[in-house]
Every structure is written in C-alpha cells, then in structure tokens.
Amino acid sequence: MTPTYYLLLSALLFTIGAVGVLIRRNAIVVFMCVELMLNAVNLTLVTFARINGGLDGQVMAFFVMVVAAAEVVVGLAIIMSIFRTRRSASVDDSNLLKY
Amino acid sequence: MLDPYVPLVLMFVLATAFSAVSVLVAPLIGPRRYNRAKLDSYECGIEPSPQPIVGGGRTPVAYYLTAMLFILFDIEMVFLYPFAVTADALGLFGLVEIALFIATVGFAYAYVWRRGGLDWN
Amino acid sequence: MTVLEAAHTSLGGFLAQVTPIQAPEIDYAAILPMLIVLGAACVGVLFEAFLPRYQRWSWQVALTLLTLVGAGLALVVYLRDNPQQGVVTLAGVLSVDRPALFLWGTLLVLAFGAVLLIADRSVEPGGAFVSHAAVRPGTIQDRAQAARLGMQTEVFPLTLFALGGMMVFCASNNLLTMFIALEVLSLPLYLMCGLARRRRLLSQEAAVKYFLLGAFASAFFLYGVALLYGYANSVRLRDIAEAAAGTNRSDTLLYAGLGLLVVGLLFKASVGPFHAWTPDVYQGAPTPVTAFMAACTKVAAFGGILRVLTGAFQATSWEWRGVLWGVAIVSMIIGAVLGLTQTDIKRMIAYSSVAHAGFLLVGSIALTGEGLSGTLFYLLAYGFTTVAAFGVVSLVRTADGEATHLSQWAGLAKRSPLVAGVFTFLLLALAGIPLTSGFIGKFVVFSAALKDGMAPLVVVALLASAVAAFFYLRVVVLMYFSEPSPEGPTVSVPGSFTMVAITLGTVITFVLGVWPAFVLDWAGAGGFAFSTT
C-alpha cells in the first residue's frame, strides 16, 4: 500500500473540512470542521514523515495537536459566550456587522 | 530469544491481576453506603438528562469548563512522552527545560485554581 | 519558548535514540527582549491568580509597561554590539538579524502605544473592557457591569502573549515555529476582540468571526507547511530554498504549499481577497484592541511575509511574483473602492488598512534591499498613525459609548478644533500627503518597486492612493464644513494614557514625515540571516 493514498485521503479530509466550514451553520460544527482540517494536516505530516523516513513530521503532529487543543478551548469559550447571548449557535445569526 | 518479552508478559499479567483483584475485592471489603447518585446510570460523571430544571436538560457549563481544562492539561503532557524516552540522552539541559515547561503549565494551573475554575459548583 | 525548546531537544532525542545530545547554543542576549515579554506574560497570569481584585489593574499596568520598556532597553543594549549579519540561535529556530530587530523595536513601541490606550480608564469610565465577559449582554447584570468600574485585567497578559507571539513570528526561521507563533499571537487576539464593555453583541460577534476565519486560515497555513515539508523534508526556510534550487522534486507540492502558506500569511495581514474579516472585526472589537491589532499584527504579518519570501522562495520568485501582483492589485482596489461608501469610521479605517496592506505587499515582493527597508519603514509609520487615529476615535463619544458613525462626526471641528486638527493630520498621513510619514512611506516603497521593474503595479498603486485619498478627505470635509448635529457626540478630555499615546503617534508621524533619514538608515541596515551555523 503506497503512502500516496494517505496523502489523497488527507487531502480529501481537508477538503471535506473546508467545505463543511462553508455549508454548516452550527458554530460548533463549523469549528469541528476546522479541527478536521487540522487533523487532515496531521495525517499529511505523518505520511510525509513516513515517506521521507524522518520523525520530524510526527513531532510536528504533536505540536499541531497541542495547538488545536488550545484553539478548541479558546474557540469554545467564544462560541459559548455568544450562544448564551443569542440562544443560538448558528453562525448565520450573527451578522450585525456587515457592509 | 524470548528474553526481551519476558518483562512485557510479566507486566501484562500483573496489570490483569491488579484490575481483577480491585474489581473483585472491593465489593467484599468496602463499606456499603448507597445513595441516589450511586444508583443512577453513569454518564461521564454528570447527572443524566433530562433534568427537571430550566435549560431544557442541557449540560451545565461547568462540565465544559472541566472538560476543557482536562483536555488542555492532558494534551500538554504529550510533550512529556518524547522527553521521557530520551531523558538519558538529554541530560541536565533537558531536565531543566522540561521543568520550565511544567512550571509554565503550572502557572496556568495556578490561575485556573485561584480563579475558581476547579470548583464544581 | 520552553515548549519549543523542550520539544526540539526531544525531537533530537528521538532521532539519536541513546547517544547524548548536544544542548543547543542559545544566545540569551539576542533573544532577551522576547524572553522578557513572554516571561512577564506568565507573571501577569500569576498576578491574576494571586492578587486581590482591586489591586490587579495597577499591578498589571505597571508590569506591562515596565516589561515593554525593559524589553526595549534589552533591545537597545543588544543593538549596540550585535553582529551586522545577525545571529541564528536556538538550534536554528530563530534568527535575530537586523530586520528582526527593527521589527521587534517597532512592535515594542507600537505595543506601548496600544497598551496605553488599553490601560486608559478615564475616557470610558473603568476602561474599554468588560468586567465579566461571561455575563449575558442585554441583561440587568450586563447594564450593571457597564456602569461598574472594574475591568477584565486578563487583557494585559493576553496582550503580552500576543506580542510575544508576534516577536517570535517575525524572527522565526522555520515554518513550524512560525505556525506556533501565529497561534500564540492569534488566540489572545480572538479573546480580546470579545471583551468590549459596550456593544457586547457586536464585540462577541467580532470575536466569533475572527476566530472562525482565523482558525480556517491557520488550517490553510498549516496544510501549506505540511506540503512544503513533504517537498523539502524539512520546514526550515533555508532547506526549502535549497530544495527549490534543485530540480528533481515535485513542483506541485512546492507551489501548492507556497500558495496555501501565503494565503495564511495574507489573511493575517488582511490583504486582498483574504480581508473579509477585517472590517467586521475592526468595527466590533474594543477600539484599543483594534489599534493593537491594526498596528502590531500587520507589522508581524508582513515581517513574516518578508522573511518567508526572501528566505525560502527567492529562487522561485519569477513564478509567484505575478500572482502576488494580482493579489496586491485586488487588495488596493478593494480597500480604496470599498472605503468610499463606508459610514462607520472604524470600518473605514479597516478598509484603509486593506488598501495599505496592498501597498505594503508591493514593497514586500520587490525582494531588494530597498524593498525591505521601505516596507519596514512603511510598517513603522503606518503603525504609529493607526494607533493615534484609533486613540482619537476612542475620544469621540456619546452617552452610550463611542460615536463611530460618520454622521456623528459632522462639524466636529467647531466643537473641538484640536481633536479635529489632529485627526485631520492623521488622515492626511494615511492618505500619504507630504510632510507626513505616510508620504515618505509610500515614496520609498513605490520607488523600490519601480526600481525592481514593477511600473504597472506602481501606477495602479498611485491610482488606488488617489481614490483612497478621497475618502480620507471626505471625513475632513465632514468635520470642518458640516453643521454639527444638535445631539452630536462630545469629545472626552483624554486621560493621560490616551493623551500620551495620541501624542506619541502624531509626533512620530510628523517627525518621520520631515526627517525620515534616521529611521530609513536603521531599516536599511542589513538583510535577513538564515544560515543555521
């Protein structure tokens, strides 16, 4: 099994994540799609580490995970606060700022 | 030829034995004081929904808070693993660095603790 | 930094298994300013944990300002005897060279101005920040806390963390470090956007938008890093440059990676089609935070763009330059044209910042010594003007907070000629009228671009500045030649913090306009250093 498949898979996941950001309304789900994109990147990194025969990619995946976790915390705090205000997690509801 | 695996097997056996003993022995020797919570179905440590209170039986925010804190501190530990594996090679420098790292996490911990992030209610 | 160091050393450990590892050389003197800022941020967190509520503000302000001064001193001391060609330290992760030092200095001084605005508690009684971010807007508790004098003092450590991230960002020599720094600078900003005392709903919305789009953009950045890692088997700028000089690798990886990486950077710099967040976030965020973002984030982002383009992609500049031409043109046109019909002053400055980002990009893609020094100068000049402009914006208020709608600014000159005069000067600087730093900035950037054979781009840039000048002048006309509305805003007497910040920005805008030589000299003192030796 060639590692290229993993690259394709990760590209697919990344795309699914990006499309998810565009089409989903719930802020939490949008955010999960972003996380999906990050994890797709992790898969890419690990695959390249495998192809190139180094460990750098794997360690980078650690960093990405940690950063993603921090991002989750900040993101959920923000989303939670606006959810409590609006009683709605839909990103389409927050469009006071426009034009 | 099996030498390298002997400690592994031993570890495996010990772990199984320990869990079996803990589970089996506890009902026998532990005190039996039942309350409502203990009889409830288990759901991540919170009271199961639906609840009769306001909010439509949603999960309390405190749950998120704790979960978030757990994730954060848990995931930071990912760096301890590579350090532990190469602790010998890294020597004193590595030790100092990881101590600094843990201290940094400790600052955040102190903040969370002092500002009541760990209070359940 | 401890995280990075530990991880890097452990990375080495992985590869070498058991052989003892040489501890990396660390030039503490070089990175001292950065260490001071990040260390002080940690201390700020401890202040939050252990000081009683009523003492926090004064301690935090003192700590933050002292930190900035201390880091500045460390920088100056180091500048006196640092090597001309720069220092690469921390196992090649950071390079402290002349551009990095210039950017650090710029960031520290701009942050000083922004922190003064953040710390001001007299313009808005109690400060521009909410005391309990978690209280729901519109409730009784929210109205009560708008009147209360406390504020969320976490803003100060957050500012320091963001600043530390920016400093690492524009000195990092390696894309992974750059990514981490990007997040370290972004995450605090996301939070700070949501902390406005008034108009909580807009503030929260700004935070959500900034966060979601920022996370989206960093995913692009990261995917770009991953592809480049696949291409070069390393994320060091130097290694990528060497790999690109060779021929037998997949160029698809290189260019796709470059494209995605650049997109992430352009987002932070609010360039071109990646600017969509800028107006909304600038408008919704508390004004001092907007000032901090507009000035410092731009500096850091363009510092990163300059470093990445010079360090890793100089050899392939023929291929990407055309694309970035297009991006710069789009950015200038969007900023200039959309600014014309804005009705909110903060939104208008946001579009102006999009146009300025286009101008900066023109200088950045020149990749010559003049382009580098011109862009650095432009960043410094633009930053000061912007900080002062947002300082002035925070002064014009009605009973329910800042009066940001342009119609409320009508006839301001009759009511407070000094504020109107200062703001006019700043707008002229943004428009690039001679005797202001904006003129010199545009001049050096455009002439560098011209010299590098980008005449059509410069023509577009000049046209765009002409269009943009129109909307700045519109505000000036509004302030001077319109009748003030009866229920118009009052102008607060600035507290000493805001006063110092505005004066600092205005004076430097003027000084750089009439005597730019000394800063230009400094900006042109040396190039990037990338070698890992």
Next chain:
Amino acid sequence: MTNLAAAQATLAEAAQVGAAGGVARFAWLLIALPALGAAVLLIGGKRTNAWGHLLGCATVVLSFLYGTLLFFDTTDLDPQRRVRELDVFSWIPVNALQVDFGLRLDPLSLTFVLLVTGVGALIHIYSVGYMSHDADRRKFFAYLNLFVAAMLVLVLGNSFVTLYFGWEGVGVASYLLIAFWQHRPAAATAAKKAFLMNRVGDVGLAIAIFLLFRDLGTTQYTEVFARAGELSSGTLLAITLLLLLGACGKSGQFPLQAWLPDAMEGPTPVSALIHAATMVTAGVYLVARSNPIYDLSPDGRLVVTVIGALTLLIGCVIGCAYDDIKKVLAYSTVSQIGYMILAVGLGPAGYALGIMHLLTHGFFKAGLFLGAGSVMHGMNDETDIRRFGGLFRYMPVTAVTFIIGYLAIIGFPGLSGYFSKDAIIEAAFGQEGWRGWVFGGAALLGAGLTAFYMTRLVLLTFFGEKRWEKLTSADGRAYHPHESPSVMTVPMIVLAIGSVGAGAFFALGDNLVTWLEPSLGALEASEHGVLPHALVPVLTILLVAAGVAAAWLLVGRKPVPVTRPVRVALPVRAARADLYANAINEALFARPGAWLARALVFVDNKGVDGLVNGTAALLGGGSGRMRRLQTGFVRSYALSMLGGSVLVVAALLVVRFA
C-alpha cells in the same frame, strides 16, 4: 562666450565651493529662529498674546545679528573662498533622488539675509505700534515670522528644490497676510487673486525644476551650474523662460502684475516688507541666482529684458493716474522691479546692478510704505491722497522721512536711487544697436514718469491746501492728523538713513559689485554703447527735473478737486483702469476661456463630464455594490477566502506548468 567655455568657467567656480565651518556651521539658526517664533506663536495661541509680539521681534533681530556675524565672517575670507555650503540634513535619501536640505552661504545669499532680516526687524518693530489696536496682533507676528523664515529658506537653500520650498512658503505667508483682515471682502479677494496669479508662475518654476532634474539628475546649484553646458539650447531656452514665468508671478511683472496692487489690502507693514522690499524681489533673486543658466541663453535674456522694460513703463504710467497712496506705491514697486528685471536681463553687464537697485529699493520703498502707513495711522486709515494735503506740519518726522525716500526713488543726485537707477539706465544704453536705444529709452522715460507721479504724490499728501479739514472719513469721524509713536517713527528714520547713504556706500568704489563677484561673476562694462557715458546722467537728471516740474505745474499750483474728475483724457482713463490689465486679462484669457468653456460644455456634457462623472459613479456605484458582498455572514467570508486560495494556488500551478 561659447557654451564650452562657460561650462568650464562655472566648473571652476564649482570647485571652489567649500564646506561651511566655524561660526557658519550654525547658519541654520537663521531660519530656525523665526520658524521657532512662528511655531511658538501659532501653537501657543492666546496664551502668548501678552508677549507674542516681543518674541516675534526678538527672533528676527537675533537672526539679523547672527546674519551680520556671518557677513563679517565671510568678508574675512578670500574672495575665492566666499562661496560655502552647509549640509543641514539629508531629507529624502532614496535612490536617485537625493534631496538634501543644505544651505549655500555666498555673498548673494548673505546680502539677501541682511536685507530680509534687517528690513524685517525694522518692520517687526514698526508693527508693534501699527498693529497695537488689533486683537490678532499675535497671529500677525506669527505670520510675519513665518514669512521671514520662508524667505530665508528661499535665499539660503542650495538647490532649486529648497528654493521652491521657500518660494511656496513665502507665497503662503503672503496669502495669509494679505487676507489678514479677512472680514473685508476686498482683502479676501485680493488674497485669492495673489494666490492664483502666483500659482501660474509657480507652475513655470516647477516645470523648470523638473526639466533640470530630468536632464541633469540634480537640482543642486553647484552641480546644475557646473553642468548647465550639457543642456541643449532648446531646453535652455525653455528653462530660462519658465524660470522667468516664475519670477513674473512672484515679482508682479507683466503679464502677471495685476495682483500686486490689490495685495495692498493687507496691513501696511506687510506691504512694506513683503510687497515692496523682500518677497517681490524673489524673482530678481531667481534670475540672478540662475545666472550661469541665463549666461548660456542670450535669447532667454532678451525676453527677460523686454519684460522688464515693458513692466517698468506700465507701472509708471498707471502710477501717474492713481489716487490711492498705497496703490501708487504699489505700481511704483512694479515699475522699480521692472528696472531690476531689465538689469538682470542684461546679463553679466547687469546682474550686480539689479541686485544693487534691489537693495536700495528695499530701503526707500520700505521707508515710503512705512511713511504711508504712518500717514494712514494718523488719518483714520484714509488712503485717498485727494483727501490729504498740508500734512507736513502735523507729522513732520513722517513727512521728512517720506520725502527722503521720495528723493531717493526719483534719483536725486547723491541719494541711493541715483546711484542704482542711473547705473541701470547707463547699462541699458550700453547695449548694442537697437537694444540700446529701446531699453535705454524705456528706462530713461521711466525715470521721468517716476519723478512725475512721485512728486504728485508728495505734493498732494504733505503740501498745499488742507483738504481734509472739511471732510469726514467713511465712518463719519473727523480727521485729526497726528504724528505716530516713536516705535513707528524710529524704523522710518533708520530706513531714511539707509535711503540716503546706501547707494553711495554700495556704488562708490564698486563695493557691492566686488562683493557679489563670487556669486554673480565680474561686472562687464559696456563699451559699445549707443550714447556716450557722460551723456546719460545728464539726460536722466534733465528728464527727472522735467517730471518734477510737470507735477508741480499740474497739482502744485492749483487747487485739487477732492473727488477725482471723471471727464479726463483717454490715456488717464486707460491708466486709471490699470491700462486695462484686468480687462485684457479678461479679454485674452477669461472671455475666450468662457467661449471655449461654452464650446466645451457640449463635449464636456457628453464626453469628459461623462467620463469624470462616470468614473466617480462607477467607483461609487461599484463601491456600493461591492459593499453588499460583505454580507456579514462568516460562511460567505470563508467562501471568499477559499475562492481566493484556490485562485492563488491554481495561478501558481498554471504559471509553473503552463
């Protein structure tokens, strides 16, 4: 002189330009002091009302003292080493455009420094008294200081760009000061007129500088002069004419003379300082300073001379017809500057003479204006000389100083005008062929006319019947003529002394000509003149005497009507209408402009307007429509980002693989 030789000569001159050291190292103080004064007064606002005028005076007096020091520092040097440069700072040090702010200290600029700060200081002091009743006296001093600073930048700068900077600066200061009493519509209109007509000239100057920079890559005097020989003759002619256009605008020369008399709406000290002694002579300075360029272009010089001769006659003729004391003096200024322009147009034979006349004129015309101001001060701000008369007894100091200035300007033997103006007339006659006759004749005729209208002015003002006794001023008050306070008379006395002695001091022993030699080259004596040397002074004196006599016969002997007669001969009517300058301007420019405009309206509405409005509408409409793209929805923002990323990546790949 061939071009090559000229270039070599100027090259040799350039090689002698040394760096300024010693006391001259602080030459920037000359400019900084008044600039500081202006800044303090403008920024300090009302707080400085109490002492602002003192600060204003002090800065200029200090500048003058320091200027004197510099002057003696320079006279200590060898004549060959008297041209010095001082780099103050490099202003825009980018690439090819090295704009340095530097000063050129040479005899020419130092002469101007002394004139500007000296006369400036006197007029500052005079203004303390003159403006004492004005609520905005502080602002007035701020503007005056600003003017002095800008004027010093103009004369001290070592490049055309610096000169231009000062040139615009004095324009702004002049605009502010003419409109100082902006509540008077006439003042506001006059200021606007001055500004607009000056702009016409400034465009010429700016284009000339662009041409220099395009062809030589520098605007620094030393380099420009050293390499002026590289310019093609066409470019040279263009540059000389464009510089002349700038000079005409600033110095009120034909065809841009009309603004100067109107500018008298400003306070009288302004008229004295700016519109008589200093700023309006900037055009003369410009031509004299650019002498290496003019040396190379005889055609350009000829145009300069023609303009000068024409203007001097126009000024005299109109001056004969006016009844407004300040306007008469203003037209006399126009005509005297005509003399200077005529002189510098003569080339090496006249540069120094033009400057000499400029200096003496600075003394006597400033004195005359201050005298006029003093008369007005004592006469309820009345300016109509038909309502004066017999004022000698009431304001003796003013009258005596005024008469000294009068004698000086008509060229009474021994007084300063005699030396400087006669020298110019002689030089004009010194030209060969028809030029000698034409220019000499014009200058001679001008001298006679000057004598006529100045005599008329003095007679009507100070002698004869006291026509004011039966009259009241416009606001209904009776006239109570009185002498002005000493803070006003002392400057007048000082200037009167200058009017008496300056000419002799400059001319005897060729003091001034020798001193200016490092800047302007040696004065060439004319040898092939159309008239013998000895004859010219005699002719001049005869003509002047005739002018005086004519004036005496016309106004001195018989009663003068208080309102001016309407039924007068055609020449007088023409002169009263400024020789129809405004009408000509209107007929030549405004009317055809209007026709052209009307013709263009059609095209305009359809084409140009459509284009301009279309662009604006396109931008505005596009902006309005593009705004809608900013929907406020995060998801659409994300879409635009994704779209952008796809485009960027796709474009990169296309560029690489296509």
